[in-house]
Amino acid sequence: MLAPLDAHLTDARPRQLRPVLRPLVEFLYFGIKEARACLFAGLFFLAMFCMPRAGLFGIPRYDALLVVALAIQAWMLVTRLETWDEVKAIGLFHVVGFALEVFKTQVGSWTYPDFGYTKLFGVPLFSGFMYAAIGSYIIQAWRLLDLRIRHHPxxxxxxxxxxxxxxxFWTHHYIGDYRWYLAACALGLYARTTVIFRPLDRDRRMPLLLGFMLTGFFIWVAENLGTFMGVWRYPNQLGAWSVVHVSKWSAWSLLVIMTFTIVANLKHVKARVHVPE
Structure with a gap:
């Protein structure tokens, strides 16, 4: 069903547009491509927001969300929206994310308050798919926006x-948070890196660091929605919901860098990454 849409979105034939309309049309197509790239994340978070806290048909909410996530992933694989290599990378995001979730809940950073049969060490198995969704988005955006990276470190x-x-993310509980030192190192590494993308029929450029920050911001927004629905809670949200601290934006932006690094090592993606000698 998505094949005609994807064929249209990736059609790079020149369009004759009036100069005054081109920015608006390109922005519209960019938005559509971004929404399409968020297919896994969008469907998964829609299920998260619509799922009753009591669950469905006697199935606890966390377990029902795991079923939904697995069904979405299987559908995307069967319909070839994602390849086996991409699914393997997404699986790695799931494992890495789930391990981090287990640690963070053990040290009290946040909690999953509801019951679930598929909770392991206090963390529902579906939680890893929240990290996998980031990887899926980057993989889909790479194809739809025809991404190319220049001056990658x-x-x-x-x-x-x-x-x-x-x-x-693990050690700052014991030896201090070096987030901003790492952010400074990342700034130096990626200072010259640009991403070339195609909203419609012409290439556009922007600093890759800006892309990391924007992606981190939208994840932070999604996190606010998730905690508002009570799927997980920070300690300061147990009495009444409050906005997730803005410092989490920087944490998510750094996590996007890590996710991007894994995606950039996929064989078909690596061919589009320019590393200066």
């Missing part, structure tokens, strides 16, 4: 900063 350096970002 050397892969070993990009991998090192990604690993340190992930490690800091």
């Amino acid at each position: 050397p892969y070993p350096m990009a991998a090192a900063i990604a690993i340190l970002i992930y490690v800091n």
Whole structure:
């Protein structure tokens, strides 16, 4: 069903548009492509927001969300919206994210208050799909927007900063939070990196760091919606809901860098990444 839409969105033939209309049309197509790239995340979070707290048909909410997430992933694989290699990368995001969730709940950063049969170490298994959704978005956006990366840092350096970002999510509970030092390192690494994308029929450019920040912001917005629905809660939200602290925006932006690094190592993606010698 999505094939005609995807064929239209990826059609790069020149369009004859009046100069005054071109920015509006390109912005519209950019928005549509972004929404389409968020297919997994959109369907999953829609299910999260619509799922009654009591669950469905006697199935607890967390368990029903796991079924929904697995069904969406299977559908995207069967319909070839994602390849096996991409699903393997998404699976890695799930494992990495779930491990982080287990640790964070153990140290009291947040909690999953509801009952679920598929909770492991106090964390529902569906939670890893929230991280997998970020990877799915980047993979889909790469194809729909015809992304190309210029002046990407050397892969070993990009991998090192990604690993340190992930490690800091764990170690800052014991030896201090070095988030801003890592952010400064990432700023230096990706300062010259630009992403070339095609909203319609012409290439546009923007700093890759801006893309990381914008993606992190929208994840922060989604996190606010998730906590508002009570799917998980921070300690300061147990009595009454409040906005997730804005510092989480920076944390999500750094996590996007880590996710992007994994995606950039996929074979068909790596061919579109320019690393200067």
